[in-house]
Amino acid sequence: MTPTPPVSKIESLPVLALHLRRGDFIEHCDNLYNWNSTYTGFNTQPSLPDRFFMENATMRDSMSADEMKEAYKQKCLIDVDEVRKRVVRAVTEWRNERLKQQRNRFMAAHTGDEGVKEMLRKVYIMTNGDREFLNQLKSALLSDAQRSALRVDNKLTAEDANAKSTNRPSNQCDYDFVWSWDEISTSRDMDIGWETKYVAQAMDMYVGQRAEVFIGNGFSSLTANVVLLRTVAGVEPWRTRFW
Numbered sequence: 001m002t003p004t005p006p007v008s009k010i011e012s013l014p015v016l017a018l019h020l021r022r023g024d025f026i027e028h029c030d031n032l033y034n035w036n037s038t039y040t041g042f043n044t045q046p047s048l049p050d051r052f053f054m055e056n057a058t059m060r061d062s063m064s065a066d067e068m069k070e071a072y073k074q075k076c077l078i079d080v081d082e083v084r085k086r087v088v089r090a091v092t093e094w095r096n097e098r099l100k101q102q103r104n105r106f107m108a109a110h111t112g113d114e115g116v117k118e119m120l121r122k123v124y125i126m127t128n129g130d131r132e133f134l135n136q137l138k139s140a141l142l143s144d145a146q147r148s149a150l151r152v153d154n155k156l157t158a159e160d161a162n163a164k165s166t167n168r169p170s171n172q173c174d175y176d177f178v179w180s181w182d183e184i185s186t187s188r189d190m191d192i193g194w195e196t197k198y199v200a201q202a203m204d205m206y207v208g209q210r211a212e213v214f215i216g217n218g219f220s221s222l223t224a225n226v227v228l229l230r231t232v233a234g235v236e237p238w239r240t241r242f243w
Contacts, residue, residue: 010210010233014121016091017211019204020078020137021220022129029076032219033069039218042228043242050242052218076219078243080137084144084173086215087123090241091179094120094213097238113177120212125186126204126222138184140173148175209233218242 031037038044039052053059053071063071074082098116123141125134192200201222208214208226216223223242230240 012119012212012235012239013207013210014119015207015211015213016087016120016123017208017214017226018083018087018123018125018127019208019214019216019220019223019226020083020125020127020129021217021222022077022127022133025077025217025219029073029219030069032076033072037219039224039242040221041224042231043216043218043224045227045231045237047237048227048240048242049238050218052242075243076217080133080140081173082243083137084140086243087141088144088173088175090213090215091120092175092177094239095177117179121182123181123184124207124211125184126208127187129186129188131188134186134188138186141184142181144173145175145179145181148177148179205229213239213241215241215243 036054038054044052044055052075053063060068078086095113095116098119099113102112102116125137127134187200187204190200190203205222205226208216208223209229214226214230216226227240
């Protein structure tokens with residue numbers, strides 16, 4: 001088997017890879033709560049930035065049963081709005097770190113905000129979710145990015161205008177900078193014949209390994225395998241996130 005090449009020898013794909021486990025997890029997330037489960041395998045590495053609340057005894061002991069069950073759901077079975085919020089936070093944190101690196105290292109290959117933007121241009125969703133859910137999610141992610149240009153230009157969308165008129169804060173899926181996506185695709189969009197369908201998950205894992213940023217499901221063994229491959233390749237921990 002060919003060893004995983006180090007990140008220093010392979011450029012990252014300009015991709016934000018998202019692992020959204022659906023299917024059996026719709027019921028399995030309740031089991032995880034009942035079992036007091038923690039994250040799986042390499043997802044528990046202390047170097048990774050997004051720690052699971054069950055690792056914090058003080059936080060865990062202060063939560064009611066209903067609060068804990070809801071917290072499990074938010075990490076295990078994420079709905080469209082939660083994905084939107086998490087993507088905005090992840091992209092914002094990634095962008096800030098890349099800009100800081102440029103200031104500190106005077107990176108010649110990429111200069112300024114536009115150079116950083118070119119490093120993260122597409123979204124790939126690794127999933128077994130149904131097409132209706134995925135179509136809603138695609139539209140939502142594109143809408144959030146498109147709205148960023150309008151907000152920066154002080155052109156309120158109907159949603160923003162309604163929030164302002166009722167003294168409510170605009171939704172938490174807004175970028176504080178102009179952002180856009182060239183393409184959003186999913187596992188369901190791949191044209192795989194019966195001869196190669198058995199390697200579909202391996203192909204998803206390869207994209208996750210090479211992605212500039214990866215957000216995975218901490219309870220999933222597939223996410224754990226991606227995290228392992230990224231770790232072996234030397235990908236910085238701050239580019240590997242969880243829901």
